[in-house]
Amino acid sequence: MTEASALFHRLLDHLLESPLLAVVLTLLAYSIGIRVFRRLGSPAWCPPVLVAAVVVAVILWLFSIEYEDYSRGSTWLTWLLGPATVALGVPLYQQFHHIRALWRPILLTLPPAAILAAVYALVLASWLGASPEVMASLAPKSVTTPIAVGITAQIGGSLSLMMGGLLITGVVAILFVDLIAPRLGIRDERIIGLVLGINGHAIGTVRAFEISATAGAFSSLGMGLTGVFTAVWLPIAWQMLGFV
Incomplete structure (x- = not known):
């Protein structure tokens, strides 16, 4: 040298x-x-x-x-991701009249969607022979980073692998929504925003705000509710399944 x-x-x-x-x-x-x-x-x-x-x-x-x-x-x-996520409450408040009109469909749709987002990753990882640590790192892949970090630490995953999973999930969610929504005739910005938030977390929410303020507000809602719901059910389900 x-x-x-x-x-x-x-x-x-x-x-x-x-x-x-x-x-x-x-x-x-x-x-x-x-x-x-x-x-x-x-x-x-x-x-x-x-x-x-x-x-x-x-x-x-x-x-x-x-x-x-x-x-x-x-x-x-x-650490700044936490305050940034909280700041999304501003567009939520601005679009609250739209959200209030659809609260029933949102509450009926979000829990199974959030569960499915974790379950299909776990099924695929298990099928490919992944270790419990890898599965724990992939389970919160559709949750916004500040919440996903806590979930991953609680169920015994790797933070670096989890971050990679979040990145890939966000990019793929954006790509699939942009490709599939027009082909299915889905043009309602509220639906598109909610799907981006539930599946693509913060990366999907950025894309939703590029579409419109309404899409961004519904994406913020989907991201926030998915994070809270997953933080409650996933550690409980993980323990019940005997992974910890």
Whole structure:
């Protein structure tokens, strides 16, 4: 190792001790993601968060930065997801007259949809021979991150694997809704928003707000209720099934 290389790695180790590097890297990656997203014409299959995740992964690999070091530095950014989720109550309040008119169908639809979102992942993972830890990491894949972190820790999953599952689920949910809804003749923004929120959590909600404020409000509702409902039933079901 040359003197310049050793100096670079010492500087890198020093930066990793503070959140500065992780924050700058995250913001830079997301900025690149937005630019790529707009340059490609805002396609549903390539949201900024997906591009940003790839950019971060490549940089970590190129500079031999351990994910644990990056994750430790970006902890406070993850913490900000909680207040950001709570802030979605503003569009919910603005569109409450629409939500109030449909509260019965929403309450009848959301529980089985939230259960199915976890069950089909568990069935597929079990069929492919996944370990209990992997299954616990995939079970809350449709729940918004602040709640999913708590669920994963409670049922014994891996947070890094859970985060990957959340990203993939959000992107796939957006893609499927954009492809299938027009073919099924579904144009009601309330239905589209609710589906995006239940299945695509925060990533789907961002897409819903791109559609309209109404879609965004229903997506926020679906995401919030799915998170609360899953946080209640999934740990109980996990224990009853004997996984913990």
